Each structure stands twice: as structure tokens, then as C-alpha cells.
Amino acid sequence: MGFLGQDWSQATGYLIFCVAVFSMGDFIFGLDVSAFGGLQALPSFLNDFGVYNEATKKMALPTLRKSLMNSIVYIGRITGVIAFEPVTEKWGFRTLFIAICIVQLLSVILQLAAKEWIQFTIGRVFGYVTIGTIEAAIPMYCAEIAPAHLRGFLSGTFVPIQTSASIMGSGVVRAMATETQTRGWLIPISIQLIPAVIGLAGVAFTVESPRWLISKGRHEEAVNVLSKLRTKEDVANGLPEAEVQALVHAVEVDRTIGSGTWLELFSGPVWRRTLYAAIIFFANEAGGNQFWNSYGPSFMVDAGLGAKSFTYSIIVSLAGAIGGLIGILSSDTIGRRPPAIFGSALLVVWDCLIAGLGSRPDITSNAIAQNVVVASFVLLIWSTKIAYASVGFIVCSEMGGIRMRKKIMMVGTANDVIWSFVVAFSTPYVMQKIGANVGYVFAAIAFIGLVFAIFFLPELKGRSLEEMDELFDNPRFKWGWQYPKVQTTGAGAAVAQVENANRAHHLENDDSKLDNEKREANIRVQEATWGNEDMRSPTTTKIHHLG
Known part of the structure; x- marks a missing residue:
């Protein structure tokens, strides 16, 4: 037995290498999310892409522009989700990963060259094509090459690695908190080139999924x-x-049943798994996770926390990485259900605290209330990563079986995109109306996730x-x-x-x-x-x- 009861006796160096190379995709995801969440509060970014606000006497992103910049990118993300299944089915995971890295390089170049917010956003749309593909492809690749008792951990590394990348991104943004020149936002964007380059350099030394090779009749290659x-x-x-x-x-037995069709997702014994995948990612994104990703730093600025908001972003990301690590380590020891139940229950508490204290009239001057709100955000992300942010990707990459696995995963990640978009687009308007009370909405959704985890979330630990x-x-x-x-x-x-x-x-x-x-x-x-x-x-x- 190894760390926290984890059995590493079958974890070879080459297995870890393959997972590490493909995890560069997780770094791409984490860097983008953390960078843009912080960019919206950077003086350098606001000077180049914002407008002068007469009321505050500062440069700011208009509500509509902020909403569009946070939400329109999901066109790219849903495109990536849709492309995942047919591209992987035809060409395999390695070819898909090469395409991910190339598109990411194009995305970053477009953003770095941007002079207008529209061009910058178009660059991010391309970047979100890769993100939509990454969140389905990377956990599934890791699940398909891993031994059964390490599958939860290795497929779940998506979350702590993504969150660790967020720490790096938040740290760079924090370093640029007082920079007013264009380089203040160019540097956080440019570091997104690093994982794409490393991924392209390393993918040639990895292997294709043995299950994909078998599905193509390449049995001897699968043995190798x-x-x-x-x-x-x-x-x-x-x-x-x-x-x-x-x-x-x-595979041969499954083929006697027939190839999995899209219609089958909503009929027979498969429809319940389709519904479960949709609920899991609804609870993940709409339970408060996306609220922090899109608006956390700017929310803290509005609450009177000023430049400290960037430091708090780093702390939040660190807490998320720790929570994600706990989630995936526990998934192969105590199972998939306990982390989801525990994390979801805590989410309800933190969402309510953010709403109750963040909506106080004296929030900009009440140090105690500010500290509790900050702590609640930290613990909210920690709890999210323990719950569905980890368990969701693990369970959805498992429960589709042979024929429907990629399609079930696509349903889950498509719902992840849809609810991310809904939260990103609607939150600034809702916050204009009810302020921090929006936390009560997220608390209600987190409660739905808790009920689902208790009664319906399947325990799949140790199953092939x-x-x-x-x-x-x-x-x-x-x-x-x-x-x-x-x-x-x-x-x-x-x-x-x-x-x-x-x-x-x-x-x-x-x-x-x-x-x-x-x-x-x-x-x-x-x-x-x-x-x-x-x-x-x-x-x-x-x-x-x-x-």
C-alpha cells in the first residue's frame, strides 16, 4: 500500500509518463480559467479593453461586454465537446491530443496580437475548443490505460492538475496586479503556450489507448x-x-448487440446513465464552482478587498488543488460516493454564508464579514473539488460501458459547458439585481447535488x-x-x-x-x-x- 492507502504496485514509470504528458491538457484548461478570471480586474487589461466609468472614475468592462467575454467562448467549448467523440473514434487519443496542442497555440497567438476585445475573445473561443475536448478526452484516456484500482486516481488527476495550473496562473496575475501597461496582461496569456509546447514534444513518446486499438482490430499492438x-x-x-x-x-460480445447510437442514449437501459451524467455536471458547475471561476476576483474587489483579491485567488486555487487530490485519492479507497456526499453538503453551507454575509450593507467596511466571505470562497472551491469536480469526471468516464462510454462522457461534458455558459452569462445581470444573494441560488442547486449523491450516484470502485x-x-x-x-x-x-x-x-x-x-x-x-x-x-x- 502507498500514500493514503493507495496501491501503487502496478504504477510503472511509463504509465505515469503517459498520464503526465496528456495532463498538459489539464494545465491548458487551468491556466486559461485562472488567467481570465483575474484579467478582468487587472488595470492593464481594463486600460486596453475597458471603457471609462463616470460613476467610479475608473476603467471598467461594461456589463454586456463582460458577459459576452465570459460566455461567448462556450461556442468553442461546445464545439470541442461535440468533436471529441467522432475524432477520437476515428483517429484515436494521440491524434486528438496533437490537434488540441496546435489549436491552443493558435488561440494564444490570436489573444497576444489582439488590439480589440472582439479579437481577444475570438482567440479565447479557439482556446475553448481545446478545453471542451480536454475535459472529455484526458480523463477517458487515463481511465483506459490505468489498472482498475488506480483508475479513479489517474482519471481524476484532471482536477488537481487543472487547479495547480490555476495557482500558477493566479500567481502570475497577482504579480501583474499593479502593472498598467499592456505587458501586464500579455504575460499571463503568454504562459499558456508552455503546456501546449510540452504536450507536442512529449506525445510522440506516449502510447495509444489499448482499448481503442482493440476496437480497431489491432490486437497485437494492444498487447505491446x-x-x-x-x-x-x-x-x-x-x-x-x-x-x-x-x-x-x-468488445466482440458487445458488437453482437450492435454499435451504440445517439438515439440509444435516451432509450433502453442507457437513458438512466445519460440522465445521471447530466445531473452530475449540472451540480458541479451550477453549485457555485463557475461563479468563482468567472467572477470571484472581481466580486472581491466589489466587496472592498482591492488588490488582496488576487492573493485570495491564489489561496482559493491552492485549496482547490488540495481538495481535488483528496477527492481522487479517496475515490479508489473509500469509493466514489462518500467524497461527493461530503463535498456537496459543505457546498450548501458555504454558498449560504457567501450570500448571507456578502449581501450585508456594510460588507465593504466590515472586516469580520469580509474574512468569512473569503474563507467561504476558499472552502467552497475546496469542497467542489472533493465532490463532483473530481467524482464527476471519474464516474462519467466509467459508466458508459464499451459502446456508449464516449457518448455518455460527451453528454456529461456538454452539460458542463451548457451550465458554465448559463452561469457565466447570467450571473452579472443577476448580481446587479440581487447582489451576493445569488449565493442562495447556488446553495439550492448544491442541495440538489447532495440529494442525488445520497440516493442515486452509483458506486463503481473496483469495477472494470x-x-x-x-x-x-x-x-x-x-x-x-x-x-x-x-x-x-x-x-x-x-x-x-x-x-x-x-x-x-x-x-x-x-x-x-x-x-x-x-x-x-x-x-x-x-x-x-x-x-x-x-x-x-x-x-x-x-x-x-x-x-
Whole structure:
């Protein structure tokens, strides 16, 4: 066992390298979100893109302009979400990641060259094409290359890495807080070139998802990929071949059912998973997370906190990174549900405190109220990252099964985009009317997320990706806490058995128990794979046993 009970016995250096390279996409996401949230309060940015406000005697972004600059970028984001599934299905994750890095470079160049707010916003629209693709592609790639017991952690690294990038972005913005010349906003934008360049340089040394290779009939390549990702001991014992064997059969069984269609998202046993994905990301974005991303620093300025708002932004980002790390570490130890329940319950509290104290008439002079509001924002983001910001990406990257996984993930991220847009566009107008009382709206939504987490959020810890169809279809409805009790018996169960035997090989020193684990896995794979002679592939016929 490793850090906080996490088992790292199957985490090879090359596996971590592949995750790290693709995580440059998470850095792109985090840098953009933190940079633009802070830019809106920078004197240099307001001098170039704002207008003079007679009432305040300062340069400022008009309400409509601020709303458009925060919301119109979601045209790019939804484009990226829509493009994710067909591009990945046809060309794979590596090609998609190359495209992400190239488009990001184009986006940053357009922003750096901007003389008008419209050109700057167009550049961000291109950047948000990459963000829409990143939030679906990176967690799914990590989930597909990871061993089962590390899947929650590695697919969930999206959140703490993104938030760590936000710390970097917020720190650069803080350094430019008093700069009035154009370079004050050029520098925070230019650092967004760094992860794109690193990603382009490193992607050639990564591997394609073995599950994608299998779906294209490239079984031997999948074995080679898994042999690179798994430990030398696993390779010597033939476990990569056994894993591919089970995966091949699971894919072939699924193909006998037919290819997943978009209509299937809203019918049969899949519609419930579609609904769950939509609710998860609704609760994530509309529970208060997007409020901070778009307006946190400027909200603090309005509350009388001045230049301190940039320092508080760094603290908020740091708290988010810690919360995200807690969320993903706990997902593979205590499960997916407890962090979501705990974090959602706290969100209700922090949203209410921000609303109650932030709306006080004396908020600009009441130091105690200001401190509590700041602390509530810090803890709000910390709680968000523990809850759906981590769990949402993990669960949605898992529960789609073989045929519908990319489509379910697209539904989730599309809802993420929609609700981000709604919050970003409407919040400045709502705040003009009710001020900080908008926190009560977010609290109500966070409460909906809490109810969903308690009663409906499925517990998927330790399951193989190929088990999901059987898990959700037997019986069709289950309360969230009932999923661990379901015993699967099909092709997906064979994959899970291989993965569990793989893990047992590292955890158990008792030879007799290890032999039993291998024997049980071998029997399960043979029963699932060799039961139908017509479905045996060249890869499956050459593998007769584990170990």
C-alpha cells in the first residue's frame, strides 16, 4: 500500500509518463480559467479593453461586454465537446491530443496580437475548443490505460492538475496586479503556450489507448502497449496478453448487440446513465464552482478587498488543488460516493454564508464579514473539488460501458459547458439585481447535488469498464449504495477478474493464494472467451493460461 492507502504496485514509470504528458491538457484548461478570471480586474487589461466609468472614475468592462467575454467562448467549448467523440473514434487519443496542442497555440497567438476585445475573445473561443475536448478526452484516456484500482486516481488527476495550473496562473496575475501597461496582461496569456509546447514534444513518446486499438482490430499492438504500461513482472507472467484476451471478447460480445447510437442514449437501459451524467455536471458547475471561476476576483474587489483579491485567488486555487487530490485519492479507497456526499453538503453551507454575509450593507467596511466571505470562497472551491469536480469526471468516464462510454462522457461534458455558459452569462445581470444573494441560488442547486449523491450516484470502485452494461442492467434501477452488491458474470466480469488477479500478484506473497487467484482468473477468462468458438481471435487463441 502507498500514500493514503493507495496501491501503487502496478504504477510503472511509463504509465505515469503517459498520464503526465496528456495532463498538459489539464494545465491548458487551468491556466486559461485562472488567467481570465483575474484579467478582468487587472488595470492593464481594463486600460486596453475597458471603457471609462463616470460613476467610479475608473476603467471598467461594461456589463454586456463582460458577459459576452465570459460566455461567448462556450461556442468553442461546445464545439470541442461535440468533436471529441467522432475524432477520437476515428483517429484515436494521440491524434486528438496533437490537434488540441496546435489549436491552443493558435488561440494564444490570436489573444497576444489582439488590439480589440472582439479579437481577444475570438482567440479565447479557439482556446475553448481545446478545453471542451480536454475535459472529455484526458480523463477517458487515463481511465483506459490505468489498472482498475488506480483508475479513479489517474482519471481524476484532471482536477488537481487543472487547479495547480490555476495557482500558477493566479500567481502570475497577482504579480501583474499593479502593472498598467499592456505587458501586464500579455504575460499571463503568454504562459499558456508552455503546456501546449510540452504536450507536442512529449506525445510522440506516449502510447495509444489499448482499448481503442482493440476496437480497431489491432490486437497485437494492444498487447505491446499493455506490455509497456504494466510491470515487468506482469509481462513475464503473461498478464497483458490475458487482459487483451478478455478485452477482445468483451468488445466482440458487445458488437453482437450492435454499435451504440445517439438515439440509444435516451432509450433502453442507457437513458438512466445519460440522465445521471447530466445531473452530475449540472451540480458541479451550477453549485457555485463557475461563479468563482468567472467572477470571484472581481466580486472581491466589489466587496472592498482591492488588490488582496488576487492573493485570495491564489489561496482559493491552492485549496482547490488540495481538495481535488483528496477527492481522487479517496475515490479508489473509500469509493466514489462518500467524497461527493461530503463535498456537496459543505457546498450548501458555504454558498449560504457567501450570500448571507456578502449581501450585508456594510460588507465593504466590515472586516469580520469580509474574512468569512473569503474563507467561504476558499472552502467552497475546496469542497467542489472533493465532490463532483473530481467524482464527476471519474464516474462519467466509467459508466458508459464499451459502446456508449464516449457518448455518455460527451453528454456529461456538454452539460458542463451548457451550465458554465448559463452561469457565466447570467450571473452579472443577476448580481446587479440581487447582489451576493445569488449565493442562495447556488446553495439550492448544491442541495440538489447532495440529494442525488445520497440516493442515486452509483458506486463503481473496483469495477472494470467492460462490466458497466451488465452492472446497470441487472436490475435496471438500483439505489446508489446497492451497486457494490451486484455480481456480474459476463465478459466484463472476465476483464475484472484478470485485473484483480493482476493486482493480487503484487499484493499477495502467499504462493498458494496467488495460484488460486490466477486459477480463478484463468477459469473466468476461458469461460467467457472460449465458450463461443466463432468469436476467438488470433490473440485469444494463443493464450491458454495466466502465470
